[in-house]
Amino acid sequence: MSRRLILIRILAVFVVLLGVNYIAWRWLESINWSAWWIAVPLVIAETYSLIDTLLFSTTMWRAKEREGPESEPEGTVDVFVTTYNEPIEMVMETARAAKRIAYPHETWILDDGDRVEMAAAARAEGIGYITRSADWQDKPRHAKAGNLNNALFETEGEFLLILDADQIPDPLILHRTLGYFADDAQVALVQTPQWFTNVNEADPLGSQAPLFYGPIQQGKDGWNAAFFCGSNAVLRRESLMQLGIVGYVRELEDSTQRSLRAAERLLGREARRQRSVPKLHAELRDLHQDVIQARAAISQAEPIAEVTYRLRAKIDAASSRLVDNDLATMADDLLAIHALPVQRDAELGSLVVDDVALDALATRELSPLGAVKSVAALLDALRVDRPEEAQPIQPLATISVTEDMATAMQLHGMGWRSVYHHEVLARGLAPEDLQTMLKQRLRWAQGTMQVFLRDNPLAKKGLSAGQRLMYFGTMWSYLSGFAALVYLAAPIIYLTLGVLPVTAWSVDFFARFIPYFLMNQLLFLVVARGIRTWRGQQYSLALFPVWIKACTSSFANVVFKKPLSFVVTRKDGRSAEGLPLREVWPQLTAIVLLIIAFVIGIIRVLVGAGDGTGTLVNTVWVGYDLAALSIIVQAVFYKGPAAYAEESKGVT
Structure with missing residues (x-):
């Protein structure tokens, strides 16, 4: 184990311990319940950030630096x-x-x-x-x-x-x-x-x-x-x-089980309806049991084709017997119709069937053959060639x-x-250009959240505990848009309205928060080891509308089947001329509100209406938010690398 990895582990332990100490104190002792509408969202956002830190620390716990493969290349x-x-x-x-x-x-x-x-x-x-x-x-x-x-x-x-x-x-x-x-x-x-x-x-x-x-x-x-x-x-x-x-087999098994469950419900309902007819009831009950046994056989990994073939043979035999029963019933109905009492209507001069007798005939149960035929149709729909797809086997996940x-x-x-x-x-x-970048980030985030909602790694079979956390950590990061919204709103609310989300800016707060914050930054610096990461930190906050949209649109896609549009990232220059203000109005609005809040906060202190310590803390907070969001302003006016190169030459 390298010295650097040992240092990372030591820092990770301290960060997590200090973070748990701070968040536990926040939940137990410092929430200003009189302003719960901002106090509770803020502590939830801080808890989210602690979990994010924990996942990052876990990721770096076993960082592996490879020198290269030991074997020579081989294979086509x-x-x-x-x-x-x-x-x-x-x-x-x-x-x-x-x-x-x-x-x-x-x-x-x-x-x-x-x-x-x-x-x-x-x-x-x-x-x-x-x-x-x-x-x-x-x-x-x-x-x-x-x-x-x-x-x-x-x-x-x-x-x-x-x-x-x-x-x-x-x-x-x-x-x-x-x-x-x-x-x-x-x-x-x-x-x-x-x-x-x-x-x-x-x-x-x-x-x-x-x-x-x-x-x-x-x-x-x-x-x-x-x-x-x-x-x-x-x-x-x-x-x-x-x-x-494997995916093909699982999909076929799932579709077969869905069809058999539907058949089981249909036959069970029909069997209950025919209790008054013992012969039909027994026929449908036996067929219902055959479907249950077929489902169990497939669950025990018996070949689907063999199981469905046997079941289809039983359904065909049952259909034949039910047809014979229908023919006998029809013969009885014809005899009953022939025996219906008929009388001549005195006014109309026509023959009229006795209403009481006709009502008695109409109340007879209809044939259950329709239910059996519906089950047969469900089995017919089971196609091993997956006709709904261009090819039955899809190796890369879709x-x-x-x-x-x-x-x-x-x-x-x-x-x-x-x-x-x-x-x-x-x-x-x-x-x-900014528009293309935003579309690219949105697509990445949407795809990640689709996987989270459709195939949650925390519940996925076959993954180790570490793998579950690694995939979950990537998905968890895209929820940061909601936390960012709170981190932007809290200082604005305090500086403009004087609403305090904590009970007080006390020594207890600073004694817990500052060591946790500094140790977190130190861990990040050691992990980065000279890599410039400030731009990534800026965009993690500045793209909060993109992350929120990704979460909501992916949820609508998975749960409500609302389609997502797929946009290929342009690689041949800028996508449009002009300033893309429409794409970043939430960030620009946040910048304006933060500046207004800063000014109001200073005025409140000068007129004696604001707390000096609280104002200082929140103005520093506003400064950090503005520094992070400032990258959006730079991106709006960015003209591309060619223009940047020309400008650099001009300056030189």
Whole structure:
């Protein structure tokens, strides 16, 4: 164990102990219940932050720094360059670089836009070209996951290197990563960092993520939870195909069980309705038991096809017997109709059937054959070829608009391992304007929350305790938008209205809060080890509207089936001209309110209406919030790296 890791663990223990001491005191002794409407949200937000600190400390507890694989690279490789509507020359630049990778491989362009010009350019360079077949027409496309799943069945390499359309690979990328698969036959994924060449040192859009593509991924790697990030990664085909087959079987089993549960309810209801007819009641009761036994057999892993075949044979036999019964009933009804008393209506001069006798005939129970036929139709709907999908087997996860993390979690749940190799082996392009960046962050957050709501890692079978926490920690971070809203509102409320969320700004408060805060910052500095992380801290607060929208829209998608729009990140410059004020009005509003609150707070102190200590604490708080939100102002006026470079030359 390195000295640095020992220091990180010591600091982590102190941070957690000091944090628990502070939050326990906040809950037990310091809440101003007379102002509960802000006091309680604030302490909940602080509790959220403590849990976030605990998850971060846990992540770094087993941080792993790899030197590289021990084994030599081996195995056949397909290199996939994924594209939808990116400029053809950009895609071709990446594809040509992929073709120049030193290790023997096949290069393929996966064109989800099905462009004739793209196909011609690929052929001219001797590069493989794959697009979707007609089978995908009018079927769910599953965005990038569907594009990759389609290509998996068109290629044969043992390993896949996946690159986005703008990610130029290093010629040695396979030499530096393939050996991990030979080191450990259970390794399914090797992820390398994403690094952007069109980002300047100031990086006002916060595109570089050196803390994530570094300490955090290394921390997750220590728990065997480093996850797939969509590009610059090598995956084992065997693991993906196993994932696809297992998913297919589970989906088929789930749909079969759903159909059988419906059949069980239908037959049970019909059997109860026919209690007055012993023969029919017995027939339906027996069939009801057959369905129950079929469900139990499938739960015990008997082949679905065999179980449903036996059940269908019993249903057909029961249908035949019920038809015979219907024919006998019809014969009886005809005799009853023939025997109905008929009399002539004196006024109308027509024959009229006796009403009492007709009512008696009408109250007879209808045939239960319809219920049995409905059960037969449910079984007919069970198709092993999954006609609702373009292909029955979907190896990469399709439950989220971000297929990468969902796929990695499924692989980990099946016992496969992952590796994070901390070496920049591909260089790409980041968004160059605020609108594009916001859409990209929203999509990432929405996809993560979709996975959280559909496949919660805390309850997912197959994951270790550490893996559960690592995935949960990533999902938990996107709830920060709600906490940020409270952190922005609390000082504004105090400075303008004088409403105190704590009982007092006492020595007890400072004695607990300041050591916790300082130790937290020290842990962060040691983990970062020289990495510039202030931009990430700014955006964690400044993007609070994006995080809130991601949570609410993902909830609406999963629970209420409201669709999410999938937007491909532009890689060819700015998306629009003009200032994108509409996209950031919540942040700009917060900035204005914070400034107004600061001024009012100072005036209140000068006129003797405000508490000096409380005002000092909250003005410092306002200063931090404004410093964090100031990045949005910079991003609004950012003109892209080219303009920044020109301005820098002019200054020089």
